[in-house]
Amino acid sequence: MRVITLLLVSWVLLLAxxxxxxxxxxxxxxxxxxxxxxxxxxxxxxVSLLDQKLTQQTMQQLKNVQVINASLSGETTSGGLQRLPGLLAQHQPAYVIIELGANDALRGQNLNQTQRNLAQMIELSQQQGAKVKLLGIRLPPNYGPAFDRRLAQMYLQLAEEYQVPLDPFFLADVALNQELMLDDGLHPNAAAQPIILARLWPQLQAWLTE
Structure with a gap:
């Protein structure tokens, strides 16, 4: 009887x-x-701070989310589009955050092509059943207001067309504070990272649990 009980307990634990x-x-x-x-x-x-925060949540739906950071320094929308099918096949994500377009813009690439690349990434993700969120970026003032407006408009059009949530400028709380940026003025430093997450967390929490 004792052996049967132990087997039943083991079976229940395995199923759980x-x-x-x-x-x-x-x-x-x-x-x-x-x-x-x-x-x-x-x-x-x-992204690492987000992963840590999710593991600390009491809501099981959030606690069980595993974060895969496939971000690469210097990545463009063309590069992201090339890599995405393999990433989707490998990780089978339920959620995809796309934060691309800055390098396209900084290199003066045609934003119409950038928009098409992002659209294809959204479509590929949605075809796999994943929910998509876009993170937008703005350009330094020396790139001119017209180009910056076109970039902002691009993200808005994509969000509306594909009905995906968008943060239009996810660095808004840090980008204009030199103390929160590296010496190049383009990249946020370590002190900025919790501030970025604090901005994104309410959005992500709602998105992951809706």
Missing amino acids: SQSAQSSSSTLLVLGDSLSAAYGIPQENGW
């Missing part, structure tokens, strides 16, 4: 473990240096 594993979901972050912790320790980046 399998259930917990099956209920986990993956959040894929596809970005550039702004999400790749450029110039700072990887564990200090906002």
Whole structure:
């Protein structure tokens, strides 16, 4: 009888473990240096901080989200589009954050092509059943207001067309504060990362649980 009881307990624990594993979901972050912790320790980046915060949540739906950071410094929308099919196949994400477009704009690339690339990434993700969120960026003043407005308009058009949530400028709380930026004036430093996450967290919390 004791052996049967132990077997039953083991069986229940195994089922519970399998259930917990099956209920986990993956959040894929596809970005550039702004999400790749450029110039700072990887564990200090906002994506790593997000991963840590999710594991601390009491709501199981949030606690079970596993973060995969596929961001690369220097990444463009063309590069992201090339990598995305493999990432989707490998990780099967339930959620995809796309934070790309800054390097296209900084290099003066045609934003019509950038928009098409982002559109294809959204479509690929949605075809796989993933929910998508866009993170937009703005340009330094020396690039001119017209180009910056076109970039902002691009993100808004994509968000409206594909009905995906957008943060139009996810660095808004840090970009104009020199104490929160690296010497290049383009990348947020380690002190800025918790501030970035604090801005994004309410949005992400609602998005992940809706």
